[in-house]
Amino acid sequence: MSNMSDPSAKLPKHHYIPVLYLKQWTKDGRFTEFSRPSGRGRVEPRGTAARGTGYQQGLYRLMSPGIPEDLAEQVERNFMGTVDNLAKDALDILLGSSHAKWNDKTRSAWARFVNGLLFRVPERVASARKFLEDFWRADFERHKAEYDAQKGPEDPEFSDYIPEAVNRETLQFIMTQIDDRRIGTLLGRMRWRTIDVEATGRRLFTSDRPVIMSNGLAYESSHMLLPISPTRFFVATHTPAMENHLANVIPRRELVKICNRHIIRRAQKYAWNTNDTEIDFVRKHLSAEADMDSRFWEALPDRFTQLNSGVSSA
Template sequence: MTSNPPTKHHYIPAFYLRRWAGGDGKVTEFTKPRHDIVARRIMPDRTGYQERLYELKGFEPSLAQQVEEKFFKPLDTWASNALTMLERHGHQAPWDSHSRSAWTRFLLSLLLRCPEDIEAFREWWHEDFSRTDADAEARYQAARGAEDPETFAEFLAGQPLGIKERHQFQVFYSLVDHDSVGGKINEMDWRVLQSPPAAPAFLTSDRPIIRTNGLDQEGDHIALPIGPRLLFIASHDRGFLDGVLRTNQIALVKECNRQVVEGASRFVYGMDQNQARFIQNRFGRTPQPRLMESIVQRRRDEAARQAK
C-alpha cells in the first residue's frame, strides 16, 4: 500500500472512457441536474468516480483504500489489456483463460460497483451481519466463556466496524468473481461489431451494460459499447449473434444508445455534442435495474424464509 493511497474511486474507469476522447484528450460529459442537459469537455479521470466509494470504514487511513488498490486497480488494469485486444483483433482476439476472465470480471464489476450498489450492499451487510440460526447459536453456547455476550447475535453485533467492513468486501469480491455467472459469460460466443460511417457514434454512460434478464435462454445476451464505433456483444445463441451482425446497423446503434442513455443515472458520455437532442429526450428515462438490488433482495427473502 502507498503511504497516500488515492481516494478518488472510479466506478466508470478512465481507461474505458478514453475510447471517446478527442484530440484534446477529453470526452463530452452530459449531466441533467434539472430539466435540461449540461455538456462539458472533461478528462476521463475527472468523471465517473466518487470520493472514498470503496473505503473500508474503521481502518487506518493507510489501509482504508485497499479495496481500490488491491482489487479494483488490478481488475481494471487487466481489463484495459483485454479491451486493447478486442480493439485490435475483434472476433479473433487471442484469448487465454486469464485475459478472457479479466474481461468477464470487468463486465460483472460494472453491474455491481456503482455508488448505489455499494450503498445497498453495505446497508444489507450491516443488518445481516449479526443474524444467526439455531445451529450457530448452539455452537456458540457450547464455546462461550463467562465474560462473553449471552448470544452469538450479540457477539457479532459487538464486533469492531473494521471486521464487519473487511468481511463485507470479501463477500463483495465473491460476487464480482462469481464462478457460475462468470463461467456462463466466459463460455459465450464473443463478437465485436464495428458500426458503419453513416451510423451515429455509440454513446456510453454510467450504466453502460446492455443485458437481458438472464443468460441461458435463446436470445439472451450481454453487450457493452467499447468505443464510438465498436460494440462488444456476447451470447450462447449463435443464431442471435449472426442476426445482430446482419441487422440494420444504424438502427442497432440507435437502439444501443437508447438503452444506454435511458438507463443512465448521473452521466452520459460521447465524443461530442452531436447527439445532444437525443440525450436530452432520453436521459435517465428508464433507470437500469441494478443487479445488486436483486442480489440483496434475494438474500433478504432467504433470511425471511429461514426465520419462519
C-alpha cells in the first residue's frame, strides 16, 4: 500500500503521550480528558480510553509521494514504538509491579522515554519544521541552484523537493533529540525514586506537558518530577538533601497541589485524571501558562544551552 497523497485522507494515530503511560490513570479502561473543544472556550471533560486521546494523525509520518506504507510509518512503528516498549519494564519497576533491579538497559530506556515526553509533542515537531522551512527559504535561489546542478532526471523539481526534505529532516531532528546522550546521561546519573501520595486523598493529574523541571538538569539543586500514576511521582535529584526535601520535608498534600497546578497550567491542549471531580480547578488553570513552554523552546539551536542555564521548563 502506498503513502496517501490526499491531505484529506485519514492518517494513522500517532500518540505523542504514550498509551502505556496514560493507561495508569484509567479505570475499567477509561478516564477523563480535559480540553477546550472550541479553542479558548469553556473547559469540558470527556470520558475516553487511553488510545482515544494524546495523539495527532500522521505526526511522525514520512510523506514522500509513492513511499510504501511500512516506510511511511517507520518512525512511528520502529523508533517511537521501541522507545515506548523498552520503557515498560522501567515503568513497572517504578510502579512497584515488578521487583526487578535497575540495570543499564532499564535506566537508559526510562531516561530516553522521559526525554521523549519533552521532544515528541506536536509543538516541538512544528517548531522544528518551521526552523527548517526558514532555512530553505533564507537563501532560496542559492539552494535551488545547488540542487538543480546535481538534479538527476528522476529527481523532483526543487519546489517539490523542499517539503519532502523538511518532513524527513524534521523527523530526524526529533529522533536525534530524543536520543541526545547529553540529556540522557545527565538524567541517568541522577538519584531516582518514587513518592507515593495515595494517603493525601487527592489524585495527581497528568497532561501533554507532564515533566516538571526546576532549573534544567545540570545544577546541584536541579530536580525533575513526573507523575506516573494518580498516586505516584517519579523523582530525579542530584543530592540526598534535595531528595529528602521533596520526599519528606514538603507535605505530600502540598506537593500534589503544587505539581497539579504546574502541570495543568503548562498544558498545551490536554490534561487527564481518573474522573472529573476537580473540573472547577481545571477550568481555572488549564493552559494558563502554555506560552511559557513555547517561549522556552522556540530558539531550537540554543535549546540545550538554555536547558542547563537555569531556565525552567516542563
